Amino acid sequence: MSDILCQVDAITPLTEAVYKVVLTPASPVDFYAGQYVLVHMGETDKRPFSIANAAYNNQQIELHIGADENNAYASEVLERMKSEGEITISGGHGEAHLQSNGKPMILIAGGTGFSYAYSILQQSLKDHPHTPVTLYWGGRNKEDLYLFDELTSMAEENEQFSFIPVVEYADENWQGRTGWVHHAVLADYTDLSDKQVYIAGRFEMAKAARDDFYERKLPDDQLFGDAYAFI
Structure with missing residues (x-):
């Protein structure tokens, strides 16, 4: 290379x-x-x-x-x-890149781990326009979700894409999800057996998510993230 x-x-x-x-x-x-x-x-x-x-x-x-x-x-x-x-x-x-297996996709990003998810999101919407994609992006507060407005508009314009922002420290004006970003996924899915999941963020978050998602029947070959080469 x-x-x-x-x-x-x-x-x-x-x-x-x-x-x-x-x-x-x-x-x-x-x-x-x-x-x-x-x-x-x-x-x-x-x-x-x-x-x-x-x-x-x-x-x-x-x-x-x-x-x-x-x-x-x-x-x-x-x-x-x-x-x-x-x-x-x-x-x-890196080996945690977009796979073309047709399964509904869940993208999970903490902080600037969003850049990883954003590349996959854009490519998937172009190459696999009929594959459902849900992005969960977590930050300490809304200001950390620096493309909030753009992603909200993308979700409104594309029926296959859903954007779920999650903040740890919400102010009184926040109407969305709160807490840890991967916990929002657990709240929405009791069974992940038919999904593919891509994750980027702190290593401790990636490890906790892996353990929790395997309990929800996510196949181990359908979880992708650069962190998993190290933990």
Whole structure:
């Protein structure tokens, strides 16, 4: 897999701590929806970030990078991109990409794990327009769900797509679901035997979800997430 030099076209804030990065590679990046790239910071320092755009649009690479003041791992990447205007990447990497098996899909994202789910969502709606897709996106508050309005509109326009936002700390104006995002899935499904599930977020969330979903009869070969290569 070759290294690809990319121009940094734009870095724009999505929240106070999350940034949308648009890269234009010197040559198209071959990847599957749900894969990630490695950003090369050094010979042995290569940092993974999920690709947020669909695979059918590989002339650019979109990343959603969460980089608050306590996250030097991501902040250093943004600073390198800003100062040099270019960055070397490689990809696509990862085995948790979109599968074409026709089963109804459940996408579960915590925080910027949304970028993984967003790539899969866009690709699925294009390639498998008759496959039902439900996205559960969890954040600490509504402001963390930075594409809330866009996803709400997408769900209104596409009868095969449902968007279920979940917040941990709701204010008095919130009318939606609250708590842990994977608990919202458990509340909606007593039997997952005929579903495929894609998940991205904190490792502890992914592990808890795996245990709970297997109890709901989800086949182990229908659960996808990069975290499961490590836990």
